[in-house]
Each structure stands twice: as C-alpha cells, then as structure tokens.
Amino acid sequence: MPVTAITLQYLKNLFLSAIAVPTGLTALETQLLFVALLAIGIALMFRGNKSWKVVFTAAGLYLGGYFSYNIVKYLGYTSLPILIVIAIGAIIGAIVLTLAIRIGLSLGFAYLIYLISIDYIGLTLYYAIGAAVVGFAIAYVLYKEFVHVISGIVGAAAGYYALIKLGITSLIAESLVAFLYVVGVTLQEWEKRRRKNLGREVRREKEEEKALKS
DSSP states (O other), rough: OGGGOOOHHHHHHHHHHHHOSSSSHHHHHHHHHHHHHHHHHHHHHHHHHHHHHHHHHHHHHHHHHHHHHHHHHHHTTOOOHHHHHHHHHHHHHHHHHHHHHHHHHHHHHHHHHHHIIIIIIOOOHHHHHHHHHHHHHHHHHHHHHHHHHHHHHHHHHHHHHHHTTTEEEEEHHHHHHHHHHHHHHHHHHHHHHHHHHHHHHHHHHHHHHHHHHO
16 A cells, blocks of 8 residues: 555544444443443543543553453463552553553654645655654654644544544534534643643742742
C-alpha cells in the first residue's frame, strides 16, 4: 500500500471498524454501554488531564492483571495466591502504561504531522519525516501542556463512535463532537491560564511581604 493511501479518512474508518462490541447484550445494555462511552468521551474533552490519567491507569491495571493471570495459568505457577500475582501485575501494568503513554502520544502526534505533511501539504518524503521528528520532540517536551488537546481528540473519537451507534447521523455526530471538543479545550485553556495568573499573584504577594519584612 502506498504511503499516501494512509489518509486521515483511512485511519477514521480503521478506528470505527476495529472496535469490537461485546456480544450477547440486550438492547438496553447496549444502549447503556454506548451512553457510558459517550460520557467517557465528554470527560476526556472537558477534563483532559484528570480523565486521561484515570482512563489509562484503569487500562494499565486491567491489562497488567489480565496478562499476569494468563501467565500464571500458562505456567501453572501456584506458589503464590493468584490474586496476589494479579494485583502485583495490575500495579506494574498501571505504572508501565502511564510511563509509556507519553512516548506513545508523542509518536502518534509525529505520525499525524507526517500524514498531514504528505497528504495535505504535499511535502516530499524526507521533509515529511523531518517535520514528524520535530513534531515528536515538541510533543514530548510539551507533553503536560498539550495532553488535554490529545485527550480531547481521543474523547471526540469515542464520543463520535458512541453517537453513531446510538443512531445519530454522521453529520450531526461530527458537528456535535467538534463543538464539544472546541468548548472543552477552550475551557481547559482558560482554567490553565487562570491558575497560572493566580500562581503569579501569590508569588508576587509573597515577594512583597518579604520585601516589607526586610
């Protein structure tokens, strides 16, 4: 497959087709599942930093525990109670996933820059790779500054998928998640700047108090 065939639309379709929905659920349970997914998406769009940590900590706990359980079952190791092994694996999984997500996000951002450079800007391969490398460096250094933006993108994707499954048309779903994404990221930027301004005021007041005392 040519590199230029991997477009943003291709990734969108791949995302929608790759998500598996549990089988054997009633209609009501399926609806509740997608409502919960929509709620998670909104949380990621409006409370990116906090929700991001909660989601990936939970994912790390689950994956670590699940992996440990299967390893113990496969090896037949029974010296320790299986619940203790699962708990240890879950904690390790949460730590590893939390550390790895920074690199994963930076790589994802770099790949997005690469796709945009190739498919929309029309840069040559080497310039697109160079732009991707710069994008990775920026994303890694400024991780804490832009994680809410990436979290919002993930939340928008989850929200879009949930709305489609709930019977909302594609156009309305795209418009709604785009609106929620912009509002959520804007509010978080405003709150972040507000906290910084409050921090500056507190530091200035402390410096003035020290100056008066001296």
